[in-house]
Amino acid sequence: MTLLRLEQVTRTVLPPDQPALTILDGVDLAVEEGDRISIVGRSGSGKSTLLNILGLLDLPTSGVLEFQDRAVRSYSSGERDRIRGQHIGFVFQQFNLLQGRTALENVATPLLYATGRSFWRRRAIAAEMLEQVGLAHRLDSLPERLSGGEQQRVAIARALVRGPRLILADEPTGALDLDTGQSVMAVVEEVATRTGAALIVITHDPTIAATARTRYRLDRGVLSSAETGAEAA
Numbered sequence: 001m002t003l004l005r006l007e008q009v010t011r012t013v014l015p016p017d018q019p020a021l022t023i024l025d026g027v028d029l030a031v032e033e034g035d036r037i038s039i040v041g042r043s044g045s046g047k048s049t050l051l052n053i054l055g056l057l058d059l060p061t062s063g064v065l066e067f068q069d070r071a072v073r074s075y076s077s078g079e080r081d082r083i084r085g086q087h088i089g090f091v092f093q094q095f096n097l098l099q100g101r102t103a104l105e106n107v108a109t110p111l112l113y114a115t116g117r118s119f120w121r122r123r124a125i126a127a128e129m130l131e132q133v134g135l136a137h138r139l140d141s142l143p144e145r146l147s148g149g150e151q152q153r154v155a156i157a158r159a160l161v162r163g164p165r166l167i168l169a170d171e172p173t174g175a176l177d178l179d180t181g182q183s184v185m186a187v188v189e190e191v192a193t194r195t196g197a198a199l200i201v202i203t204h205d206p207t208i209a210a211t212a213r214t215r216y217r218l219d220r221g222v223l224s225s226a227e228t229g230a231e232a233a
Contacts, residue, residue: 002069003166003198004031004054009063011049011221023049024060025221031166035198036189038209040226041218047202048170050218054200055088055168056080085113089164089197091188093171095151097143097158103130104139107157114162129157132194133187149180153187160191167192169201173208185211 011024023046031037031054041047052058053065056072065072067083075083097106104126111122118125127139133153143151152172159167169188173181185201185208192199203209209226217226 001033002030003033003067005029005064005066005069006053006060007064009053009060009065011046011053011058012061023221024053024223027063027221027223029216029223031198031200033165033198034196035200036192036211036213037198037200037216038212038214039200039202039216039218039223040204040206040209041202042204045218046221047218050223051168051170051202054166055090056084085110086162087165089159089162089167091156091159091167091169091172093174095143095155095175097151097154099143102140102142103135103146103154103157106143106154107161110158110162118162126157126161129161130154132191133157147180148176149184152176152180152184156184156188156191160195160197163195163197165197167197167199169199169203171203171205172201173203173205181205181208 006027006029009024009027010022012020012022014020027050039047053060056067059073098109104123107129108122108126111118111125114122130136130139133156135150135153138146138150146154172188173184176184188199201208201212209215215226216223
């Protein structure tokens with residue numbers, strides 16, 4: 001099943017007293033359930049803009065954007081918010097953990113917006129997710145007591161605790177050393193495989209990109225197929 005489809009998507013902005021600036025130019029992308037996709041691009045290539053559109057945080061200027069075969073423009077802002085909360089998990093380079101809250105409390109936070117059994121069992125569900133990422137012994141630890149790799153694992157657990165169908169990872173290893181980064185990506189892959197989620201990794205790291213089954217390069221707003229995980233030229 002196609003989760004997300006982009007066809008000839010463009011995104012332009014109008015800087016003050018300047019001509020229109022094209023950030024994305026005719027992007028085509030289809031994301032199926034269980035896909036493993038990497039998108040490599042240098043700074044300024046349009047990666048953040050593309051991530052915002054993939055995550056339904058922003059709408060394209062023109063072109064087709066569909067989620068589960070429905071045009072995203074037909075959703076209200078509130079509906080898009082609910083889709084993100086229920087079906088899309090974000091893993092960022094910056095951990096963005098809540099200071100003064102334990103690992104368990106951080107991971108349980110998205111479940112405050114859940115309903116029914118998931119809401120009432122939120123602490124148990126969060127504990128189970130932390131166990132899956134290897135942090136069962138760190139439930140009561142505050143962020144400042146965790147290593148960088150452990151903080152990223154908490155952030156991953158928080159992103160995945162609601163069982164998203166699509167995981168968007170934005171430079172997820174950029175703040176980590178090589179070994180820790182590879183370990184973190186292994187955790188993301190393991191959880192995505194277990195839940196059947198599609199995984200899109202946006203990165204500048206060719207090693208991380210090469211692990212995806214389908215690889216793309218984003219350069220000056222143009223998305224093209226990349227046969228290897230080589231760094232964007």
